[in-house]
Amino acid sequence: MQPNRIGATVVLIGTLCLYGCVAPQPPPDLLAPTDAQMKIRSLQTRTFDLKDRNAAIRGVMASLQDLGFIIERANEGLGLVTAARFAEPNYYDVLTITVTVRQEMADKMSVRANAIYNNKPIEDPKVYQNFFAALQRALFFSQSSTPSP
Numbered sequence: 598m599q600p601n602r603i604g605a606t607v608v609l610i611g612t613l614c615l616y617g618c619v620a621p622q623p624p625p626d627l628l629a630p631t632d633a634q635m636k637i638r639s640l641q642t643r644t645f646d647l648k649d650r651n652a653a654i655r656g657v658m659a660s661l662q663d664l665g666f667i668i669e670r671a672n673e674g675l676g677l678v679t680a681a682r683f684a685e686p687n688y689y690d691v692l693t694i695t696v697t698v699r700q701e702m703a704d705k706m707s708v709r710a711n712a713i714y715n716n717k718p719i720e721d722p723k724v725y726q727n728f729f730a731a732l733q734r735a736l737f738f739s740q741s742s743t744p745s746p
Contacts, residue, residue: 637718637720638709641709641710641711641725642708642709643732644701644705645705645708646704646705647704648703650673650676650699650700652736653698653708653736654676654678655739656735656739657678657698657732658671658680659735659739660731660732660734660735661678661694661696662680663735664682664727664728664731666681666682667682668680669681676698676699677697678696678698679694679696680693680694680696690714691714691715692713693712694710694712694728695710695711696710696711697709708729710729712724
């Protein structure tokens with residue numbers, strides 16, 4: 598081998614060895630919430646003045662049924678309700694919604710709705726406003742129909 602080639606080979610091998618010593622860059626935190634996710638979450642969540650979680654879940658189910666949904670699953674222990682309906686005018690399209698109810702404080706319930714249209718999340722605020730307006734009415738009617746002690 599010629600001396601120039603030997604020198605170039607040594608420099609190349611040395612560069613590769615030094616490059617191997619560089620610490621890998623940490624990947625971005627894939628589970629960290631983004632600003633867009635936080636904005637959507639704020640649209641999807643409302644807090645209601647309620648003490649009874651079961652009453653809140655019954656209100657969620659009543660409002661979903663009023664909106665034309667069919668309740669698929671309801672788990673009172675987890676505070677989870679899942680429902681679906683066919684979207685108009687194309688009855689091949691499916692709109693599903695999952696609602697979670699959790700106790701935020703002794704007299705407050707947090708309700709979060711997550712709507713999906715044909716496996717794509719819905720980000721339109723009007724959809725969530727309509728659901729929460731229906732839920733507010735259902736909770737009002739259920740509270741006004743229960744006799745006070």
